Amino acid sequence: MEQLIVALVLVAAVGFGVARTVRVIPQATAAVIERLGRYHRTLTPGLNLVVPFIDRVKEMIDLREQVVSFPPQPVITSDNLVVSIDTVVYFQVTNPKAATYEIANFLVGVEQLTITTLRNVVGGMDLEHTLTSREDINTALRGVLDEATGKWGIRVNRVELKAIDPPASIQDSMEKQMRADRDKRAAVLAAEGQRQAAILAAEGEKQASVLRARGEAEAAVLRAQAEAEAQAMRAKGQADAIHMVFKAIHEGKPDQQLLAYQYLQTLPEIAKGDANKVWIVPSEMGKVLENLFTPPKDAS
Template sequence: MTGAVLLVLFALIFLFVVVLLAKTVRIIPQARAGIVERFGKYKETLPAGLNVVVPFVDRVRYLIDLREQVVSFPPQPVITEDNLVVSIDTVIYFQVTDPIAATYEIANYIQAIEQLTMTTLRNIVGGMDLEETLTSRDQINSGLRGVLDEATGKWGIRVNRVELKGIDPPPSIKDSMEKQMRADREKRAVILTAEGQRQAAILTAEGSKQASILNAEGDRESQILRAQADRESQILRAQGEGQAIQTVFQAIHDGRPDQSLLAYQYLQMMPKIAEGDANKVWVIPSEITKALEGLGSSIHEVAGIPKQVDGPRTRVDMGPTEPALPADRELSDTHASVQEAIAAAESAANPGRASREERLDEALGDASAGGADGPPQEPPAQ
């Protein structure tokens, strides 16, 4: 019986010691502060770590978190200056700097911060219209932080940052804003399209202007070149005709023409007489020799043309036979090629004319053979 009593007594003593140690030793976590009261009155603030208090006399009443805390408040309706109700939810970043003031200066500092945030937000947003409210987040954040930091300073709390999570206008205002944004984008698109068309028209006009200028310059240069080519061709043609006349005139002086030469020239003109469109048939008489004799006898009375000549006289010096312009071998070759091509084309187009010319050449050959019985001609002097 005595042993059982002793055992119970030891158990009670052990339990008392454990409770005494529990009331005496206090462990405060890191970044925490313990507020100790003795008989209901503030005594001290326990730092982080192992602390000893008077059991059953001192009591750790509050454990204050010294870390920066984040509190998100639910959306609050706020009326703007243009009488539109918007819903704004905020986030507050704060930190307890004075555990004693946060414990004894205010009962619930989180609720106090929430109410102060709501009233300050309504005061700031009430002086802005909807457009300014949506675009002035930084201004609203700065205003809220300044007011909250000043009001919570005596509570031992420092407000580090205030953020607006969202500003939600009414659905009708959202629809109007979307329409306005769509209209603004369409307006910018139309303006950009018009500017693009204007730039395109300007570039097109400038291109047309440059093209017209270049075409005009090209036409002017081509006309100048054609005029110069016509002038040079006319000069060359006139010089060629002059050279031909000089050659013919020299040949006449060298050959001392008589009635036979005149008859020969007449026979050479006969194919040209037959070239007319109305001359479908041209007959050469078989008695061509008698006709030539009669032609020669009828022409001998022409003044200035003797019937017979004694011989060639001294050549007449006609000066240089070269044209004034420098001779161009390539131009002469090209002209000869063109003349040959034209003659070939005319022969192919008028085969009857070619046959007539061949018959005329044969007749002229017979006439020359018949006139060979006349007096012989002396060769021209060299």
Template sequence: MGLAILILLALIFLFVLTVLAKTIRIVPQARAGIVERFGKYRTTLNPGLNVVVPFIDKVRYVIDMREQVVSFPPQPVITEDNLVVSIDTVIYFQVTDPVAATYEIANYIQAIEQLTMTTLRNIVGGMDLEETLTSRDEINTRLRGVLDEATGKWGVRVNRVELKGIDPPPSIKDSMEKQMRADRDKRALILTAEGQRQSAILTAEGQKQSAILTAEGDRESQILRAQADRESQILRAQGEGQAIQTVFQAIHDGRPDQSLLAYQYLQMMPRIAEGDANKVWIVPSEIGKALEGLGSTMNNLQGIPTETDGPAKRVDMGPTEPSVPAEPGRSAAGDAVQEAIREAQRAANPRRPAGGAAEGAGEDPPA
């Protein structure tokens, strides 16, 4: 009897525990519970402690109200230029109405995936490959607009759509790499050509400036050299002019006559006789007549008077007949020439005494 009572009490305790478990339901934060009574929607449980009628009400679904991320596998899509590309997408969505998400569609995630693929094929089908690769933002915006409009009645809001990857076929990738490489080579060649052109221009400008400076330097050098030559010639001409003027003035101050010119002519004859090669020198006997003819010829020269009037400025020449020492290089022919010169002078001026002939004509300088 006592054992039966214990078993009954145990069964009652288990029933109470089961009723309590069916009555009290705890819903986590950011979730919503869908309660059905006899298979029909009754209410939505909020996060926290909730009480339901046991064995009558049933929590059918617990919906996650947080934003969720779903990545769909790559799908083949044909572009406008008939190229097949593989595109995988990422969808960011959030359940806003748990009742609609439960009863309006059986599996909203699968529905979003299929809608994303069909919409993506429709958008990319109107673009070529290059436009598809460079228009991600446009594709994302258009895809999000279509999905948000379609999933609104499902109680789902699509917050963002991203194209995670667009992979063209391997042959197209190889062609794109070649095109990119050719484009980069083209730009490199253009930059190299521009650099060479700038270098050539700068080099030509430098050579031009160098040539200009060199020409200017040569011109200035030639100008300075010409000025120096001109001044040198002017100074040389002035010096020669002053020397000629001094000699001419000295000659006019001395007032020379024909005897002096004949003497200067005869003075060169001993120098002709000098030298080691002149071993023998014969003085002709007609030298007096020759000198007379020379004197008569010079009488007709203009500017040289035959006789001068008035006193002439004379230079003290020392003794009338100085003794000339014998020089090592003088020969016997030279002495004979000197003696012939004296006889010719005495014959040319017979009116003057023999001792005064040397004074009028000057004396023979020592050889």
């Protein structure tokens, strides 16, 4: 019975020793091994063997990129305004030994270094520059952090500002200014629209006036041409009528008595009209009457 107990104890001791000898390290993880209190080596992912009771695991380091969001920090700008800034840092452990022995807690170190660097960078900017220069602040923070954390075995990949919150009074003033700017732009756009509309209306009226004047001028020219053609046709008609009368008279070979009779027929027409108050009988009237009442001579 005692031999069985001894055997069980020996098996348990061997099993415990084997368990302390074999170390399985997960992927993307590194184990820092100390031997008798001093750094010995860094175990890589997979199956590893260590000396039990002599070697021990000091730290298990996560080698993946880590994202740390720090609480809002009050920062004073160059124009003495306090703004609250939230930061997010993306970093990765590249040297597990340095991350274990060069700093007691690298997360706290990154946080404090981020806060102090942020205050230094933003302290040289005014509020307006701070609100509009996030990329510049991110770049400055990343450069300083990456340089300072290099000796800790840490690489800072990216730094982002989640929020920049100015004081409530400044926010209210900024909102009022933005509303005033929007109202101003709206008024300017409305005035510009009215000006453009007035210009277009005036231009349209001008073109319409030009077209009307051009149409009236062309119409006047056409009326004058038509009137001139009508007068020419009337004159031609009168000339043709006179020519026909003259031709008929000559072809009819009228005597003095016929002419005298026609002359007497025309005198009442001459006397017509309100303006004909006085008219003079020509001296040839006597000869006309004499020819009228003198019997014609015998042609034989």
